[in-house]
Amino acid sequence: MRKKKDRHEDPIYAKGSARNKTGNYRSKSQHSIMHRHYQKLDEFKNKTQRLSTLQTKLKNTEKELERLHKNKSLQQINNPSVDGIDEEIRNKQQELESIRQEQSVIESGNDEIDYLLKSTILIAKFVEYDEREKQLLQLENATNEQIDELNSIAFEKANLTDDYLTQFEDNYVSTRHMFDMNLSFCVDCQENFQMDGGFLVCPSCGNCINTVDQTTDLSFKDMQNYDYRPQFTYDKRCHLEDWLRRFGAKEHKTIPQEILDKVILEAQKERIRDLNLLSEDKVKRYLKKLGLNEYYDNIISIINRINGRPPFKLTKEIEDKIKSMFQQIQDPFEKYKPPGRKNFLSYSYTLHKFFQILGLHEFSKYFPLLKSADKLRQQDEIFKKIVAEIAEKDKSINWVFYPSI
Structure with missing residues (x-):
């Protein structure tokens, strides 16, 4: 098990002793909350789709409630006691009322008003700090006072990010409080979490908790060239771990x-x-x-x-091979993907191919391929080139391409 990363106590930006080998100043990256803010605004604009989804949910719940009432009537004929069904009916009625209230809130626009009232000050402060940080990072030679100001800005942006995500993201775990909440280790494996790309990751079982990674060091020069377009981490490894957990019903x-x-x-x-x-x-x-x-x-x-079918169980050796193979295909994918493509290969497709390569065809069938022949052909073209490249380097696995069509 790798040693848990220590929390940074030193200044985020520093001069003198904090210089790296290239002589540049040290800094710490921050994940922007602006991307999520814009997503929220887009969600509010797409009111029709949200209401349509709720309407479908409402109809399904009404049907379920009607079924429960029918069952209650039938049971009363043979058994006067229907406490169990009464409780189910009450729960469904509450669920129905909750859906209707949510519909009402969306139709009135109160959810958007509430969000804007609560987020406006946070967003305004974040933008103000962000603009000032960009100005300071344009400087060729920052003074000690300017370095101190950058430190202060980075600290304030981190707190604003934490405050925003704590308030508006249900599954977010605050890094400021995670040690108090006893979240420094995985409760299933009793191993320390490791910070990886905005997630706390258990190195043993792959359990992931969404958080904000504020430990990545960049040079001052790197920060000057930083792309300030809003960005959130898309952690591929956590997605793979999630697919493997679901396959094993974990x-x-x-x-x-x-x-x-x-x-x-x-x-x-x-x-x-x-x-x-x-x-x-x-x-x-x-x-x-x-x-x-x-x-x-x-x-x-x-x-x-x-x-009652027992869950599928992969040996640790096979699971480790899959994770290693997944890591191996990352760079070749970037090389062979079509220009303008941003999304990775389908995870179901990728695992289907991995199990074929490993000779575990009985497992590959549980990861369906894409139904679209054109999209499947596109993925095959990319994966064929990836396999050809890795087969030349890695002889420990029999890298063979299996055409899908």
């Missing part, structure tokens, strides 16, 4: 019993009596029909829960 998301019941009911409608015959494609089709798209990533867990 994800942290709880699947309510009512979701399982709905899937079973859909199977029964198709006269499927043996639940062992449930496939990933069938369950995905049921979830789509029920408007439960948010559970697509949990299909394997849903099937395991319904039919």
Whole structure:
């Protein structure tokens, strides 16, 4: 296990003893909150789509409530006590009321007004500090006073970022309080978290907690050439870890019993009596029909829960190989991707190919390929070049390209 990074106690910008080997001043990068702010504003503009999503959710909840009332009427004939169903009905009624209130808030625009009232001062201060920092970083030779001012600005921007994300991001964990909250180690593995690209990452199980990484050092010269376009970290490794966890049914998301019941009911409608015959494609089709798209990533867990199938288990050796292969393809991907492409390869596609290369074809089928022939052909073209390059360098794995079409 690597040693946990120490928190920085030294100034963020420094002269003299803090110079690096090139003689440049040292600085610390900050993740801009402006990107998230603009995302929020775009969400408010897209009111129609938000209301449409809520309307679908509302209809599904109303149908579920109607079903519960019917079940209650049937049960009262044979059993006067229906306390269990009464509680479910109350929960559904509360859920229905919550959806209607959210619809009302969006229609009135109060959520946007509330956000702007709470965020305006934070954003204004951040922009003010950001502009001043840019001015100072244009200087060829900063004085001690200017270096001190940069230190102060970086400190204030970090606090503003922390305040903003704490207030407006539900899953954000404040780095200022994480040690008080006993979040310096993974509760599952009892290993210290490592800061990696805006996430606290467990080196053992890959568990990720979103935070803000304020430990990356850049030279003063690098800061002068810094691209100030708003940016948030897109951490590919955490996405890979998440896919592997879901494959082994180790994800942290709880699947309510009512979701399982709905899937079973859909199977029964198709006269499927043996639940062992449930496939990933069938369950995905049921979830789509029920408007439960948010559970697509949990299909394997849903099937395991319904039919008692044991979770898939990868050996540590195989899991480590997959992570190593994933790391190996990063640079070649940047080399061979088409100009203007920003998105990485589909994670399902990538894992499908990895399992084929490792000879684990029985696992590759659980990672479906893209349905679009054109998009699949594009990914094949990129991946074929990646495999050819790595095959020349890495002889420990039999890097072979398997065409998708």
